[in-house]
Amino acid sequence: MIKDALHQQWLDDVDAYLEGRTTPQELETKGQSRAREVLDYVQERSAFYAGHLRSQAGSPSALPALDGVPFTTKDDLRCVGRSVCSLPFDQIAVYYETTGTTGLPTPCPRAAIDVETSGAYVQKAVADLYQSTFGTTNALTAIMGPSELYAFGDTYGEVCRNLGIPYVRLWPESPRVGLAKAAQLISDLGVRSLICSPAVALALARLYVSQGIDPRETAVGQIMVLGELCTPQMLSNIARVWNAHCTHGLYGSQEAHAVATGCANGNLHFSETNYLAEILPVPGMEGDVGELCLTMLVPGAKPLIRYRTGDLARLHSAEECGCGNRSRCLRVFGRVGDVMTLGGRQVVPALIESAVLGAAEWVSGYEVKIRTASDGSDHVEVSMVAGIGERSVAQVQEQMASQFGTSVQLQLEQSLDPRTETGAYISWKHARIRDQRESAL
Ligand SMILES: [Zn+2]
Known part of the structure; x- marks a missing residue:
């Protein structure tokens, strides 16, 4: 395919940045001019933005190019369907959808320029990680995504091919594969690197343990996680459970592509x-934590504005x-909608995970339920498959209670959900925290 001049310019600029040839000043100046360009681009080509940017009241921004430009919300995207797209589907490279777990699925087409500019970051990150962990790209890699309609399997498949990393695509949620078959292949083939969600990394470990296999004895030496919230405590927990290097693969979405990539x-x-x-202010959040708002600068199939x-x-x-x-660096703390009040304090989802994982030596699965006690105060129930070393359940319970500011009941379990151990079903995203208080309804 012959790339047009703009497409080639974009790839050259991304390469220059990744190779360290761009000064911070150049990056800043270019970002502002590209923001203005992409605003023109979507207004000309996207039926939704042609109206939205004109008719909606704008919002102030510290970034000059975006000052007074209205936000785009997930609700907007659900309502408008394909009219947000800036290219006809005959001119895209590939079509994906969101899974629709949080509402109607939205179309997520990508043009070649989207795939390549986003993929360049993933490729650089993967190349650096394999060098740091293995010193080579000759490490068989299992890519385990949620479904074929997800970009993630293609993104990593292409990166592996470009870098000469041998790979196998295992879809643990697919009826043809399943968790048990995936686990079997990982050990039979001697897979050395996993790319999956934290939930899948833990479910695989539990499955191995239930079969009498120690995950630390497998050939797996590196795990790249993505697809759901993952705290530093979860990274080091997965590293301990598998005795492998564990870091983020990427943070992003079907909508927004590879927004950030993990390092060693x-x-x-x-x-x-x-x-x-x-970073938009969220009431009650401290310091510089807020809602991440992105303007996609790449003139591709569906740039989103603010x-x-x-x-x-x-x-x-x-x-x-x-x-x-x-x-x-980008730190992610969970969904704005999942922030809750616990023991009278505002708590982000990441804090709950950190407190649970930080209290044990290793955890291969956990569930947190928040209830209202008979006296009306908050009460937290934690079930986990975990090792707590020499300490007693009461001691660990107390440590969690002091972090949550509530009473805590801790239950150590052999397994959390028998379905995961039989490998019949494993969810890509696992709802680990459930707020069952009356006021939460
Ligand atoms: Zn780093």
């Missing part, structure tokens, strides 16, 4: 050339990581 130090680095990021991701995040300087990556 367990941080996510923002894909600087492809987006402008804003798109409210619904995720709580914070951006901090690249130096805080120290891995050498020059892009800012």
